[in-house]
Amino acid sequence: MGTKRIKRVLLNGCEAAADSAIAAGCKFYAGYPITPQNRFPEYMSRRLPEEGGIFIQAESEVSAINMVFGAAVAGVRAMTSSSSPGISLKQEGISYLAGCELPAVIINMNRGGPGLGDVTPSQSDYFQSTRGGGHGDYRTVVLAPWSVQELYDLTYLAFDIADRYRNPVVVLADGMIALTYEPVRFKKKRKKLPLKKWALTGCKGRKPNSIKSLFLTPGVLETHNWKLARKYERIEKREVRFSTYFCDDMDFLIVSFGTCARIVKESIEEARKEGIKVGLFRPITLWPFPYRELSEYLERAKKVLVVELNLGQMIDDVKIAAKSDKRIFFYGRPGGGVPTPLEILKEIKKR
């Protein structure tokens, strides 16, 4: 009779994300080296030209994001990647992308900070990603994968969301996902990309397009910002993503995302063996944050623990989601510290 075999390839996170970007039709990459995401540009520099795309190692992080701006203006699926300090340098450029309503994908392999920090996994760029590290009232969609496969899938999705809303999308991963090898199932290569009537592609036979974020005539910037606000509302309505685990009979809820949630899941499996009814709520979109959805789970829980690889950042959003005056516990380890499942288990029992 035959069995349908699904082909999977062993890749690390950087390679998976790069292959995903190419499958999604990305034709332009500009970046600047920084550990622990260097395998991404290294792999991309080889693969992208093979697919007819352009790879540029820019002179600086600031250059790289502005080159992405240029490619996006021209209607090309474009991206950059970096790690924490490099992403900080790109904040002006990201604000410009958002202000000009340009689609682009930015991968941040979060390392330990602040400053140079170290190259270990961390989630300390949550605030930066979800609250516009750059200036102005803009939002970037933030996708937080917890496995190499999900990194692949969300990178692919990121290009679609970016184009759908003409907005930059951040994929927030970390050094652990970047360098771990896991089997990955590929998506089909995008054949047809969305038509971008707004792009600056030369205006023979049509009226010229204009893309800008400078609006000096009184009132125009405000109008523009209200338009952005309505777009953000649409995104909040349509693009929220999250997962739950063991939540059917849960009375102790852990909220965690990305790599950290994966460790938490192991802790929960252990806790369950001991009869503790712990469940996991994992936001996949950090913005738009699943306030409404989480809110319901919070209502059902007697105890709530937020676990992050930082000093407490997503906890702000959990508090915002919480309707009643429930005490929300926090367990986290900042830059460089990655807890074991047992450490988290101990924390569960303590509460």
Added chain:
Amino acid sequence: MGTKRIKRVLLNGCEAAADSAIAAGCKFYAGYPITPQNRFPEYMSRRLPEEGGIFIQAESEVSAINMVFGAAVAGVRAMTSSSSPGISLKQEGISYLAGCELPAVIINMNRGGPGLGDVTPSQSDYFQSTRGGGHGDYRTVVLAPWSVQELYDLTYLAFDIADRYRNPVVVLADGMIALTYEPVRFKKKRKKLPLKKWALTGCKGRKPNSIKSLFLTPGVLETHNWKLARKYERIEKREVRFSTYFCDDMDFLIVSFGTCARIVKESIEEARKEGIKVGLFRPITLWPFPYRELSEYLERAKKVLVVELNLGQMIDDVKIAAKSDKRIFFYGRPGGGVPTPLEILKEIKKR
């Protein structure tokens, strides 16, 4: 008998802040031009050398913040100023300052964003200032003046706080305060500045100091981050500042900061004439945010309205402060829009 006359000088916000920095003992300024804060460097370029300080117009915003880093390392009271896009470019440098525990003062004359936006007053950099626009688990103290005098006073204070905690301090104002002229009462010029034993001043006769944010030995970055965390807790305990107006009999609370709060105050005066018992809670430190203090006022209010010159950013902190499931209303106008007192009054009546 004689009357004690207090001398006041008519200055715009930029000039006031510059004079305050000099009175506070600032001896180093590096910046890069951007409207609407250009009068600050213009004035400083003249005044600072007269006081034996060094003024540098750097080649870029990125250069400027790194020059401030260099001066701070050497133990000098140092500062920079800019406006929104310029501040975005400085995010990596600010993260480095925080990671290296270096005191520095950064003035942001918030303009309309995102991207180039316009040069009108705005409060759309609230998130960026309070949630580390840069990477990593760091915090900057954020001071939000609502008048030229307060801008003077808070700039002076900023240098003291920066030195006390070895941490960057942001003064978040806007183009309105920057360019408005108001009479200012001067503070005495600081004679004696705190001794900085940690500074890199040459190590003749003592052990060398070391200042860095790169910690590659496993565990060291985490230890460093916990040390930062404890410092941030101390700041949260000691440095919270806020003001309230008409709150004795209030049952309708408005939360607003900076320029916007000043407009709100006028609206409240009108509302009071009509018998509506509106009060104003004005955070002066945006970080540390007065959660506990605001929480008590929120409890007493039947209705809560947050007013900001943006699409809703501080409202996150108000929600975090709110213990019960109180509905919190928002009124704001994004980049470029400044409401009149009457508009806000209408909003009050609507609720």
Added chain:
Amino acid sequence: MGTKRIKRVLLNGCEAAADSAIAAGCKFYAGYPITPQNRFPEYMSRRLPEEGGIFIQAESEVSAINMVFGAAVAGVRAMTSSSSPGISLKQEGISYLAGCELPAVIINMNRGGPGLGDVTPSQSDYFQSTRGGGHGDYRTVVLAPWSVQELYDLTYLAFDIADRYRNPVVVLADGMIALTYEPVRFKKKRKKLPLKKWALTGCKGRKPNSIKSLFLTPGVLETHNWKLARKYERIEKREVRFSTYFCDDMDFLIVSFGTCARIVKESIEEARKEGIKVGLFRPITLWPFPYRELSEYLERAKKVLVVELNLGQMIDDVKIAAKSDKRIFFYGRPGGGVPTPLEILKEIKKR
């Protein structure tokens, strides 16, 4: 019987040079805008990608030449173009190309200098081109066309010479040739390019190559420089190019190059009508300079006049070529001044 028709296309100098580079197999261009050579990159930005090449508008002149360095290291036919101030910024990079023995073509559309000067034709970069404006004992081959067709031909040749000797080649033209339209006969597109065993193309299955100009081990730099010296001697023997006009019965010799020689030729035609036996010696390679060849013509002349669009630069080489103590007259007009044929004729009669 039939007539063989040679197809010629009307192009300006910039377009001709760009088409020639493409025909010669150039696959990489990096540059930065400066008048009067902007039509070159503008045209190239369209044409080069059509031919599978890469066009980059770099962030600065310094970036551009270093990108060319990178492409040349990889074995690709690479080039840049600019005008005087831009070429000055590239001097370090050109010295690096020469020191590393890398082929590359640099087009200088000489404008009036020094400093910003103006955008009129000039020959004031003769010294810079022929005496290594950069540091160290290096030489670049310098080709000086006097027509659009010759600009086409010499650009094509430049790539061959560059590869043959692994050395940068400068094409020194000016704004007049850059913007004049003349019919151009095309060369065949190069099918087969020279194999570059020395290039850094990945070293699978062979020993790694190394390309560098830093030689810190005592004696090694000197050995390297002697090797360069022998190469320059070979170039001096084989690559000298020049033209003469009306020299059979000449007793008054004018030495002139490029655009200026073309004006001189008209003056000579006029002078001949009046019975003055003037001839023209036109160096086409400014380095290697045709010392020996010119020397013979100088011997035959009773009077010698050097005419340049500058204050007297090539005249140094004419003096070096002159064996006897012959007085050599000079006529020139610096940056911005272009003499008419009649002005030069007057100068001829004066001597």
Added chain:
Amino acid sequence: MGTKRIKRVLLNGCEAAADSAIAAGCKFYAGYPITPQNRFPEYMSRRLPEEGGIFIQAESEVSAINMVFGAAVAGVRAMTSSSSPGISLKQEGISYLAGCELPAVIINMNRGGPGLGDVTPSQSDYFQSTRGGGHGDYRTVVLAPWSVQELYDLTYLAFDIADRYRNPVVVLADGMIALTYEPVRFKKKRKKLPLKKWALTGCKGRKPNSIKSLFLTPGVLETHNWKLARKYERIEKREVRFSTYFCDDMDFLIVSFGTCARIVKESIEEARKEGIKVGLFRPITLWPFPYRELSEYLERAKKVLVVELNLGQMIDDVKIAAKSDKRIFFYGRPGGGVPTPLEILKEIKKR
């Protein structure tokens, strides 16, 4: 009765040049680190602020020369220093200084080139210094010391010449002088500096000054260049400097400059012991070159040998100076090679 004691201080070349600059009234230095001149900025960074001057380590060589431009425009005695590759990067800036007629002093501690080369002494930047490595018809005065004392004296003189003619002056030394320690006699500190009516110092009560090198109105750039030409003629008349040694009865003339001439002098002393009547002509100003003066010595010599630490650059000027068809021999060693007196003696005997 007492003896007048002249105080001399043991200094290396870098320190001597720095002290000389300060004595000459230099108040502004901007530079960027490169071996073998790093002791210069290191020493200057300490000494200059003590004298009320400003020391800036710029972000790049390009920045440094443009900062010097800024200081010179303001009428301040300003300088930079570097070594070969760094000087190449400054060529655009030097052309701008010359075009704008701005006084400035540039010290080049010539290292072995081209490219990165090595850090040994070399004279391979002769062409670059004397033939405007930058674009356009400009000249810089070039002073070539052969001892630490002369480096001190010529640096002092450089500032005077720069101001007298409003022109950049290059001091061309090398790593040997830079790092050799010799006793130095100090000059008196300049009390009164020349008044600079042309400087941009604020125009209260007078008509504004204008300093620029961009002249787009037809004819104006040419007029400006003729003005420069007349200035260069004045310099050629007044500022030629050279020394001769053992030339009274000489019939074998060696022409050599800087460090190399010092080695040659030793060779000559040896040759003289053997009865060979060798003399030395040492140009001190490489531009203006002592053509006329050298010419007379060349006439008297039966044999001429040019000795340089390069592959033959000054020999061009010697050939230009030579009136008759005398064969001029050359002995040189390129980047990294420094001959011993005996090697040169052997060369003398060979001819």
